[in-house]
Amino acid sequence: MSNLSTSKWTKHKILRRSKRLNAHLPETEWLSENSFMRLISKYGQVIIKPTGSYGGNGVIQVRSSGNSSYEVQDGSRTRTYADQDAISTFIKKKANNSTIVQQRIPLATKHGRPFDLRVMVQRHPKADWQVTGMLAKVAGKGYIITNIRRSGGRVVTVEKAIQGSELQNMQTSALLAELRSVALLAADQLAPSYRWVKTMGIDMAFDKQGRVWIIEVNFAPMLELFLKLPNKSAYHTIKSFHARRKQT
Template identity: 65%
Template sequence: MSNLSTSKWTKYRLLRKSEELRAYLPETEWLKESTFWRMLNKYEQVIIKPTGSYGGHGVIRFKKLNASEYELQNGAKKKIFRDQEQVNAFLKKKSGKNYIVQQRIPLATVNGRPFDLRVMVQRHPHSKWQVTGKLAKVAGRGFIVTNIRMSSGKVVSVEHALRHSQLKSMRSGDLLAQLDKVALKSAAKLGPSYRWVKTMGIDMAFDKVGRVWIIEVNYLPMLELFLKLKDKSIFRRIKSFHKK
């Protein structure tokens, strides 16, 4: 088994080494006051999250409202900071606790709720990576995280999400082909550093104009999410691959 860290930060840095994949990665930095303010001023919205957590835990959004007001959203709760000093006091509590700050992607939405995508990429020993299934996770009302348990969101097919989003006028076949291509290239880039991994759950997204993004890669993805789809054959295919 590899000794290389499986943290979000380590996997992000490995993916960034690929010039081709760099275009699909949201800008990400280790959380410090300087990186936080540079990115918030650049993007007006950022996400901060612990680099070792899963399931949406600890994910916080900061939004710049005007020159002196900032909004924090944690789960469905929101809080207003009236100046930079208040924000810096909050950030100080996070410093040294392995947090990253990331450009916030304007995710495509279904009925006003953001969704992202879980793309399963698997392989047999000594064989190429394959996309074995994908689904869309739609955030619960009022939430920014798409984790189903945390936000009381729902799982739908990717095709359903696209048909009910602002991307419905785009060719879904082209969007899905691009999604698969980026997922496979991500697995191919990470695979040599984690040779023990045979299954990856890659969290990806489309933004409001149909651009593909890589959010993060999970090596122990929850397969049971796929049982929530009407088409159970996708779960069976993933599970059979997983067992082998």
């Protein structure tokens, strides 16, 4: 097994080496006062999160709300910082060597609630990667994160998420094809650095214009999310893939 870090930051750096994937990656930097001010000035909204966290833990959204004030959302709680000095003090407290700041993607929403996507990509030894399951996680009311346990959100099929969203007038088959293509590109890009990995749970998203984004890649994804879908076939496919791999 490789000693290479599996942190969000390390995987992001590997992914962004690919010119084909760069357009699907939110701009990301280590958190500092300078990097925060640069990205918030450029995009108006940013996400701050620990590079080693999972399940939405520690994810904070900051939005520039005009007149030098900033709105900070942590879970369902929102605070306003009145000026740049106040937000700078907040950022300095958050900045350390395990926190990143990144461009916030304007996620597509289903009935006003943001959703992102879990795409399972798996392979057998010496075989090509394949997409074995996809689902959408819809955030609970008032939350920016889609983690089901923390936000009280729900799991639906990707097709159902698209219906009732800003994307409902786009061709669903084309959106799904692009999603699969980018997921497989990401797996191919990471694979040489993590040769021991045979399963990836890639957290992805559509923005409000239908562009595909890679949020992060998990090497130990929670498979039970797929049991929340009405049709359990994807879950059984993923599990049987594991069983076949263990026998090889």
